[in-house]
Amino acid sequence: MMNTNRISENLKANLFELTYTIDEYTRKDMMNMLCERLKKILDASNIVFYMYNKKQLNEQITYFSSQYPVSVKTLSPSRFIAYFKEKTNITVVNEENPITQKSLDQMTFLLKVYCKENFSGFMFITFSEDQIVSLTTLEKVRIIIEQFLSILYHKRHQMFLRERNQLLFQLSTKLHSVHQTIEVLERFYETIQLIYPTFRYYLLMSQEYENETLPIKMIEYTGGATLSPGTLAFINNELQIEYNEVKKETNIYSPLSGKQGVYGVLQINIQQIVTMIDEEVNFITQFTNMVGRAIERTTLYQSSTQLVSDLQIINVASHDLNLNLDQNEITDTVKKHIFESCHPEQVGVIFFSQEREEGLESFDILDGSTEYFTTQNGIQFICHVYEKMKQDPKPILSGNFQAEGIDTLYNSIMIIPMWSSESIFGVIIVAHHIPYYFSFDKFKFIQSFVQHASLAFHNSVLKEQLKQTAITDYLTKLYSRNHLDKKIGEQMSRSGRGAFILFDVDDFKLVNDTFGHYIGDKVLIQVAEIIKLEMKQGEIAARWGGEEFAVYLPHCSLAEATERANRIREKVIKTTQPQVTLSSGVSTWTSAKKDTVEQLFIRTDEALYEAKTSGKNKVVQHK
Template sequence: MKREIELNITLKETYFELLANTVSYSYEEILTKVAASIQQIMDAPYVAFYLYDSWNKTYQLITDAMDKTIYDSKQMQTGKISGESFEFIKNTDAYTSSSVIELDTNDVKGMLVITWKEESSNQSQLFSGIIKTETEKLLDIISQNNKNEAEASNHRTLYDFTKKLFSLNSRSTILQEIINGLENRYPEFTFDILLSQDSEADHTLPVKTIKYSDDATKQVSTQAFLSGLVQIEDRVNEKNTCVYAPLTGRQAVYGVVKITAPKLIAFTELEIAFIRQFAEIAGKAIENATLYQHSEHLVADLKLINELTQKLNSNLQLSEITKLVRNQILNICHASQVGFIYFNEASNREYNILTGSTAYFTTAEGHSFAEHLHRNNQVEPLFSGNYKMNGTFSYQSVMVIPMRHSGENYGLIAIMHEEAYFFTFEIYKLMQSLVQHSALSIMNTILKEKLEMSVITDYLTQLYTREYLEEKINYHMQTDENGILILLDIDDFKQINDTFGHKTGDQVLTQISSIIKEHTDTEGVAARWGGEELAIYLPNADDLVGYQLARLICELVKDNTDPGVTLSCGVSSWNSQMPDSADQLFVRTDQALYDAKNSGKNNIVLSR
């Protein structure tokens, strides 16, 4: 009994010391040390680890500590091994017996092979039980650590993949990047992308159209497409394994990515989860590009309607479209005022006066009139030559024509004149036709600009993305004389999240972003650099301007955030007289921010 207790304690101490140093050792190195420790503790001539390789479906010798004269093979095919014999161990006079200890934890399956000296063989079964229990505990902990590291690596890979794909608008380029990502992950596998619709992808890419038929529904690829779930197929005749992952967007499934292994293998749950997330990201990117390209096609198709629509679509800027429509209205009916009133997201709760409206709609009276129309839910056309409204209103002839598309009311175009009964009914009908033809163009342009903005805008803060900021800095460094970059980091932001929750943390970020946007001029670029770091680039500005702006924002943030936070800032500049690059500017500014954080926070450091 004493021997068993000593063995248990010794193993625990040895394994604990190994766990304390897992960062310093690889998985195989730890198992090597375990084998050597068991050999030393038990005075065993032979100790070896065999672990089950689920991909190759074989037990693989990972490490051993042994007398080489008793060793024959480095690989044993799949099979359950138990009992007191092991076929490739040569029994000798000195080594009278061997044990095969089966190891089976949540994530690890394998065997520990031990040969015993004659004096220990009568207690081998008891010793084996103690060794099995403690070793399985050790492998469980190590396996979980390895799993956590693998998951973290997967998250980084998926983040980089998302960042790359969501910056693209071309379906063909996105499909190429999907294949590139899969080839980097599985260099020995082959891939196919089965899309639900025809694609203009490069013919060299393995892109096909998914089949629709009664027989096709029996195919695993079609099952994955219809169910939206990952499917696995072991094809025994072809001696390979296929994984089918649906390309799922927010609105639909756009196809299936097929991953073919060169042999029959068992994919782990962790790998299946990675493939599923990879395909979901790819599906959303395809969806975004499809929506973006679809909006472009819609705007382009409007050119066929009539001469006015062709002019509208010749310039896709919303301000120019509304200006063209406004001028056309003024020229046709000689109106005094024209206003474009857009209902945000058809919510009937908010409205915007679009650029292109006449100056009247920027006045208090103009806003009051727009509010009156919105509040009264003016969804039907209005034609009046003697219009009355409470309060001051200077116009008697009023035409209000809804901007409609597909049964939805997106806003109004108001046309007015001071004289009573100024507009004829024929003019009113003409204006209805003009608005009908113009409304679709206006709505599609709003949608397109929103889509374009969403690509370069951070969803939470509504600041520009880091990629857009870098693009603008590179442009300005080629065309301007100088410029300034400010990096701002929220001090102790983790404490805000830990104390008040991530929702409050997001609110703090949006509060600070609003302050930054309010005090960044139209030439400047305010962006989310990453996490709680924000950035401002000011073209044609020097150190003094940058420092003053950073100081102003720091003070405003300190006094106007709830819960209150402070900022640390790094400021750096460039000028065309000195050799420089955007990357060097980023490094200098980042170092200045680092110095600001290390000098007590709530501080501004100007790079020299």
């Protein structure tokens, strides 16, 4: 027969001694020693504790014994709590017990132990079948053990909190000296694995990071009606808990938020259904907020550093672009800086034309653009871009570019329009085949760079237009006489030969007197267009003065030049309204004979005079 007082005093003395060693041993060691001492004091066959600790997310259900292995079944926290509520303080284990089996020739008692703040559990005490057990003694033992466990669990939890806070303090100290976001994530990942070593973790980030060791995923946002818990945590900046009864797991999603925004979400995957208490929820929230602020600081630091670097690059690029370059040199400079900054596969500089006839291509692909843009696919893509820019001239960044009926071969596309005042005059297209290759920061940088490039290109166009104006007749758009003189002189300084033709509109004063000067100007424009259409590469047409036109044909014989002059004369008769005719003089030069530009002009003018005085509407060669 058990002596209740003796057992009670003996147990108190043993447990009093154990309380002084709590800091020296792990919780498991302490519980195993408790089992051994109870077994000896109670003269029991075996002692087993089956405990549920709601504050211990790592391992909420645990068991300890005076002998191993232990024949117990692990219940889920929810099943355990339900079973715990069903039981009285002391019951006898029967065949239907869900945790342990009834032993043959032995009697097992189930004693409830409970502390509202820390734990709920059972103590299984097994005696031989012939041993006389007092329920009064067991109740006294239960109360004493419950008091000891309250002290043990409280102290162990305080130790856990101190260690955890120390880890957070160490992490916070380290993060203050970190300037790279990826290093923040690495240190964060190392620390949380120390705090919860048995869980799985995923970092759901709003932007990509180049790191193969961290479990980084991009936040998924499909735009559908049902959002994932991770996306909800990111959008609402609130911790989300998901219980998956099918997979028997718990997922916690805590936003990594700073003062200015949310930068990602920590997903904690627990391979069982656990009950989350406010203390743990608050800790995880504070932990991820601290990391979120560190990410915000490093992001701002990196952004400012990148901004300084970008400004330096743009400063150098602007200097290069402002060196009074021509269009091809500007294109090469633009291409060089874009390749250095974002390493694309293709760069195209496209000018839009405002004066093309309907049905013709309305753009020019500048020399220096990469080869893709001159292929059939490239031209088809440019046509698509041209139509899109006419409708909505806004910059485009796409990581998965798709357009109906177009195979661009490239997934990542940046399209930046070039503006002059309030009109768009072209685009710069940057492409790479890897999806989502260009970051948004690179996109913003290229936009800034293109603004400077647009100014340089526009200035080059104005410069070219000014040069063209200086050598072009305002009315007919043919070259001026000075430009023609210069070009003929340049060729005559080299070896070779050439032909010179002068045209004069017959009776042009009569046209002006009959139809007026406005119609007279229209006739001159018609004649100029006919002459222009007859010109081949390297040939020059100019307005000689008044109603006279001149044509220079390099490497052309007298017979060939005469034939060309007659063809122009015949087309003028057929197509001008009102109809006019031309008289023409033709002369040639060759390096075999000493000659000058002035002498060539005089000979041709003499031939023209002969044509005018011998009936007009004819071509005369200077023999």
